[in-house]
Amino acid sequence: MKLIPVLVLLTLAGIGGTGYFYWEYQKAQKEIKTIKTDPSTAQKAAQEEVKKLTAEVGMLVELPQDEDPTVATVIDAEKLKEQPFFAKTQNDDKVLIYTKAKKAILYRPSTKKIIDIGPIRDVQDESGQAGDQAASPSPSPANVVVTLYNGTNNAGLTNKVETTLKSKYTNLDIRRDSSVKKEYENTLVVDLSGKFKDMVKNIITTLSAQSGPLPEGEVKPTTDVLVIVGKDAI
Structure with a gap:
């Protein structure tokens, strides 16, 4: 598990603009507590917390x-x-940062909900070198707009699925309607815009659904x- 460096530059990009803030170690003592690994008892506690969090988020x-991940x-x-990425954050939320996968996840253990997911890209540090010394999580832009079609003759299924999705994700704008055909055996997820591939994968996993074209x-x-x-x- 990597340590958050003394200076981490987080670039939070969203629709309509980009926000920046510096995560300095001394200030972080007041704003964000970093879970670190070290050759002491704290190492085991930190590793256990990371293990627990990754199990829940997984x-x-x-x-x-x-x-x-690095956890804060x-x-x-x-x-x-x-900052847009933290717009809905609350105290005691956790941030899981995966530098290799270039992904940051804002998670709320108290409700076991994911608040936001954003990609990470490497940026140059003050010496002009890119790498582990600087990283920038960029949150998913605004809400993901999802349409639910009831592909069966059973009333209330879209309401059930909407409840399931909203219980796990807070950045979904869900609309409901009916499909033309009513003989769908399996739930199908169609990525229409191609803008939110990570969220599409998450929805597929959550609903144990199939993916495919319209x-x-x-x-x-x-x-x-x-x-x-x-x-x-059903």
């Missing part, structure tokens, strides 16, 4: 398998909320993702 989304705890949410004859909604709920959701 139940909600697919996590990188070839690295352990938010202890002053108000000072971070100006079925012939179905109306294409003007949203990012389409979920056609099948009989397997």
Whole structure:
């Protein structure tokens, strides 16, 4: 598990603009507590917490398998909320940072919900060298707009799926409608915009759904993702 460097530059990019903030070690004592590994009793405690967190988050989304995350705890949410990635954060939220996979996850253990997921890209540090000394999580832009089609004759299925998705993800804007065809056996997820591939994968995993193109004859909604709920959701 890597340590957060003395100076970490986080570039938080969202629709309509980009925000920046510096994560300095001394200030972090007041704003974010970093879980570190060291050759002491604290190492075991830190590793156990990381293990617990990755197990919980891994139940909600697919996590990188070839690295352990750097984990931080938010202890002053108000000072971070100006940044889009932390707009919905609360004290005691956890940030899991995967530098190899270039992914950051904001997670709330108290409700076992993922608050936001953002990609990470390397940026140059003050010496002009890119790498582990600087990283920039860029959050998923705004909400992901999802349309739910009921692909069966069973009423209420889209409401059930909406409840499931909203219980795990807070950045979904969900709309409901009916499909043209009503004989779908399996739930199908269609990535319409191609802008939120990580979230599409998460939805597929959460619903144990299949992925594929828009079925012939179905109306294409003007949203990012389409979920056609099948009989397997009954």
